[in-house]
Amino acid sequence: MTRKNAVDVKKWNAEYQWQPFADPNAVANDKPLIIESGKGSIVYDIDGKEYIDGQGGLWNVNAGHGRKEIIDAITEQLNQLQFYSLFGGTTHSRSIELSKLLVDMTAEEGMKRVFFSTGGSEAVETALKLARQYWKLNGQAQRTKIISLQRAYHGVGYGGLSANGTPAFRRMFEPLMSGFFRVESPYFYRNPFTDDPSELARICAMMLERTIIDQSPDTVAAFIAEPIQGAGGIIVPPAEYWRLVREVCDKYGVLLIADEVVTGFGRTGSLFGSRLWGVKPDMMIFAKGINSGYVPLGATMFNDRIEQAFKDHPDAGFMHGNTYLAHPLACAAAIANLDMVVKEGLAQNAGEVGTYFISRLAELGHRQKHVGEVRGRGLMIGVELVADKPTKTRFADSDYFGHCVARRCRDNGVLIRNVYDTFIISPPLILTKAQVDRMVEVMEEALTYQTGVFAGK
Ligand SMILES: Cc1ncc(COP(=O)(O)O)c(C=O)c1O
Incomplete structure (x- = not known):
C-alpha cells in the first residue's frame, strides 16, 4: 500500500523534526x-520495500508487528473508555487487572x-524516587x-541520566x-583484570562493595543495574555476578533495583533477567516488552520490604505521577500481549532461536576479521566490531x-x-530460524564488502 502523499512525506522527512540521539547536521x-x-x-518502507526487523522496533516489539489480538484489545478498550485518570480517587478496570497480572507474574x-x-525513563525516575522516600520513611x-x-543505560530523565554510564550521553547536559x-x-x-569470568564477577562485586564503603554505607540508597546491559553494548555478566551483588547490597542494607526495561518479558529466553540469574531484587522496572510497543507504558514494581516502609506511615504519600500513566489503551494492550507471551511461549522461542542465532554469528565471527566478539542471551545479541582482532583495537569514529x-x-x-x-x-x-539464516547471510555479505573497502583505504 503506497501512501498517497509519499512524495511530500519524503520531502518533509527530517526537515521539520529532529531525531533522537542524533546530530541534526x-x-x-x-x-x-x-x-x-x-x-x-x-x-515495509514507504516504497513498499521489505525488511526483517532485526531491531524489533527499539527492542520493544516482542510479540511482533500487527498482532490482531493486541489490536483488538486496544480497539475494544477505545470504544469503551479512551482515558480516565488514576489521580485523586479514580481508576479504571484495565489498570487494576494489569497490576494483578504483573504481581502474579x-x-x-x-x-x-x-x-x-x-515508559522506561519515567519508570526509572519512579524507582529512584521510591528508593529515596523509602529511606526517609x-x-x-x-x-x-x-x-x-x-556503560549503564537508564533512560533520559535527570535521575536516570545521572546514573547513565556513557560519558557522551551525559556530557552536554551536565x-x-x-x-x-x-x-x-x-x-x-x-x-583489564582477569581471563576467568567467575573471578571477574568477584572483582566487580568487590568494587561495588568498596564504593559503598568509600561513600559510607549509611548514605547509600540503592544500586541500579540492567540484568544484561543493553544499550551499553549487550554486556552479559558472569553467572555469579548478580548473586554476589545481592549479597553485597544485603550486607549494607542497600536497595537493589533491576532495570528490566529490555530484559523483561522474555527477550533473554527467561521471562525476566532477574530470573535468569536467580536473584530477587527489591524493585523491577519494566516498559518496552510489557505491551510490545503498541501504546507507551512503563511499570515500576517493588517488594514487601518497600511496601512495609510505607504502611501506616504519616509521610507515606508518594507525590509522583503523570497524566498518562496506566493509560487504558496501554494497559489493554499489555494484558493481551502478556497473554501471548505466556501462551505462545515467546521466552522459550527467544531462547531457542537466540541460541541458534548466536552459534551462527559465532561461526561468522571466525570467518570475519573485524568481528571481535559475539555475545548475548536469547534474542538480545551483540556483535562487537574491531579494527584489529588480536589486540581488540577499536575503529576510529x-x-x-x-x-x-x-x-x-539495510539496503539488503x-x-x-x-x-x-x-x-x-x-x-x-x-x-x-529461516529469518536468522537470512539475517546472517546479509550481515556476512555486508561485513565482507566493508572489510574490502576498509582495506583499500
Ligand atoms: C535499560 C533501559 N532502561 C530505561 C530505558 C528508557 O526507556 P524509554 O526509552 O522507554 O524511556 C531504556 C531504553 O532503551 C533501557 O534500555
Whole structure:
C-alpha cells in the first residue's frame, strides 16, 4: 500500500523534526528510513520495500508487528473508555487487572505492588524516587546516594541520566544530579583484570562493595543495574555476578533495583533477567516488552520490604505521577500481549532461536576479521566490531565501519542497530530460524564488502 502523499512525506522527512540521539547536521545528509507498515517480524518502507526487523522496533516489539489480538484489545478498550485518570480517587478496570497480572507474574521475585508510568525513563525516575522516600520513611534520610554501572543505560530523565554510564550521553547536559556514582561493569571482553569470568564477577562485586564503603554505607540508597546491559553494548555478566551483588547490597542494607526495561518479558529466553540469574531484587522496572510497543507504558514494581516502609506511615504519600500513566489503551494492550507471551511461549522461542542465532554469528565471527566478539542471551545479541582482532583495537569514529555495515544490511533488507561499532540485534521474539539464516547471510555479505573497502583505504 503506497501512501498517497509519499512524495511530500519524503520531502518533509527530517526537515521539520529532529531525531533522537542524533546530530541534526548528520541526519540532514542521511535521512531516516520511513517505515510504513509491519507484519510479524517484517516491516515495509514507504516504497513498499521489505525488511526483517532485526531491531524489533527499539527492542520493544516482542510479540511482533500487527498482532490482531493486541489490536483488538486496544480497539475494544477505545470504544469503551479512551482515558480516565488514576489521580485523586479514580481508576479504571484495565489498570487494576494489569497490576494483578504483573504481581502474579513476578511472584517468584517477590514483587508486591506496581506503580505505572508511560515508559522506561519515567519508570526509572519512579524507582529512584521510591528508593529515596523509602529511606526517609525508615528514619535514614541521609541515605540518598545511587550507585550504577559504567556503560549503564537508564533512560533520559535527570535521575536516570545521572546514573547513565556513557560519558557522551551525559556530557552536554551536565551538571547532573549529585550523589550518583558508577562502578566497574562486568564487561568480560574488555576487562583489564582477569581471563576467568567467575573471578571477574568477584572483582566487580568487590568494587561495588568498596564504593559503598568509600561513600559510607549509611548514605547509600540503592544500586541500579540492567540484568544484561543493553544499550551499553549487550554486556552479559558472569553467572555469579548478580548473586554476589545481592549479597553485597544485603550486607549494607542497600536497595537493589533491576532495570528490566529490555530484559523483561522474555527477550533473554527467561521471562525476566532477574530470573535468569536467580536473584530477587527489591524493585523491577519494566516498559518496552510489557505491551510490545503498541501504546507507551512503563511499570515500576517493588517488594514487601518497600511496601512495609510505607504502611501506616504519616509521610507515606508518594507525590509522583503523570497524566498518562496506566493509560487504558496501554494497559489493554499489555494484558493481551502478556497473554501471548505466556501462551505462545515467546521466552522459550527467544531462547531457542537466540541460541541458534548466536552459534551462527559465532561461526561468522571466525570467518570475519573485524568481528571481535559475539555475545548475548536469547534474542538480545551483540556483535562487537574491531579494527584489529588480536589486540581488540577499536575503529576510529571517522572510519564509520559499523555504520556502513549496518547501512548495507539495510539496503539488503535487514535492519540492525549499530551503537559505537557494536551491532545490537533484538528482533521480535517470534523470529524464525529461516529469518536468522537470512539475517546472517546479509550481515556476512555486508561485513565482507566493508572489510574490502576498509582495506583499500
Ligand atoms: C535499560 C533501559 N532502561 C530505561 C530505558 C528508557 O526507556 P524509554 O526509552 O522507554 O524511556 C531504556 C531504553 O532503551 C533501557 O534500555
